[in-house]
Amino acid sequence: MTPKQKYLFDLRGYLHLENVLTPVELRNTQAAIERLVQASPDELPPGIRRGGEGFSNGFSADKSLEALTLHPTTWPIIKELTFNKPRFNRGSLVVNTHERQEMTPLHCAGEGFRWTRRYDVKNDRIFTNDIVVFFYFTDVYPGDGGLIVLPGSHKRNFKRPKNLFFPEPDNPEAPLHPAIVNVTPKAGDVVIITEMLTHGVLVWKPQDRDRRFLILRYKTQFFQDDRGIRELFPPEVMERLSPETKALAAYAAEWEEKELVKQDNVTLT
Numbered sequence: 001m002t003p004k005q006k007y008l009f010d011l012r013g014y015l016h017l018e019n020v021l022t023p024v025e026l027r028n029t030q031a032a033i034e035r036l037v038q039a040s041p042d043e044l045p046p047g048i049r050r051g052g053e054g055f056s057n058g059f060s061a062d063k064s065l066e067a068l069t070l071h072p073t074t075w076p077i078i079k080e081l082t083f084n085k086p087r088f089n090r091g092s093l094v095v096n097t098h099e100r101q102e103m104t105p106l107h108c109a110g111e112g113f114r115w116t117r118r119y120d121v122k123n124d125r126i127f128t129n130d131i132v133v134f135f136y137f138t139d140v141y142p143g144d145g146g147l148i149v150l151p152g153s154h155k156r157n158f159k160r161p162k163n164l165f166f167p168e169p170d171n172p173e174a175p176l177h178p179a180i181v182n183v184t185p186k187a188g189d190v191v192i193i194t195e196m197l198t199h200g201v202l203v204w205k206p207q208d209r210d211r212r213f214l215i216l217r218y219k220t221q222f223f224q225d226d227r228g229i230r231e232l233f234p235p236e237v238m239e240r241l242s243p244e245t246k247a248l249a250a251y252a253a254e255w256e257e258k259e260l261v262k263q264d265n266v267t268l269t
């Protein structure tokens with residue numbers, strides 16, 4: 001990470017990177033997503049299901065999307081934040097429309113009884129074991145809705161008082177609390193957060209445009225949650241992943257170093 005990125009990520013808990021995708025990457029990914037959106041349920045690639053507002057395992061629908069798990073701009077950052085021990089563990093594609101009328105309340109990792117999610121700075125280096133990378137394929141403008149974050153909250157030390165930020169939870173017109181930021185990425189931009197950051201989602205207001213983005217989640221390679229170390233993706237999905245993506249998604253012990261992390265530019269084979 002550049003000194004500026006490091007400073008801002010540590011200060012705020014997220015980074016908004018502009019114009020990460022090249023015009024060709026953007027065209028190919030947008031076309032792949034449009035094909036998914038137009039597909040009938042039996043035309044979806046095996047292991048991908050439409051549900052709620054998107055497609056589970058949508059990252060595996062096309063190589064242009066799968067390649068984003070190791071994108072040359074985000075990959076070095078993921079390696080740095082995990083101390084070179086990354087594991088990709090989920091990749092859903094979201095198509096967020098005005099039809100969904102309720103907001104996603106503010107939430108974050110580490111708020112409950114679990115102490116397994118971390119954000120630390122050691123020896124001038126940031127460590128976090130729960131990273132979310134959002135690749136955007138459509139534009140978000142101020143007032144549209146979408147992702148909101150509470151900058152700095154990844155370093156909170158106290159429980160968030162109930163209703164502090166949304167005293168009128170049912171009023172979508174209520175002004176945002178001044179501590180909350182609505183992130184407005186454009187197509188081709190990337191937002192990286194530590195899941196320790198308090199965030200939520202405002203109702204999507206435009207009726208003529210939707211919000212399309214990929215959610216790529218990364219943990220440390222030795223992180224154990226409910227799903228433990230077993231396979232993260234259905235066999236039909238695993239089958240079509242490139243060896244590099246499989247390596248990225250593989251469990252490994254804390255002392256091991258994946259071959260993959262020695263490279264900054266990984267091409268899917």
Ligand SMILES: O=C(O)CCC(=O)C(=O)O
Nearest residue numbers: 132146147199200201215
């Ligand atoms: O819809 C969004 O922008 C954020 C979704 C979310 O909260 C998450 O993926 O952790």
Ligand SMILES: [Fe+2]
Nearest residue numbers: 107108195199
């Ligand atoms: Fe979230």
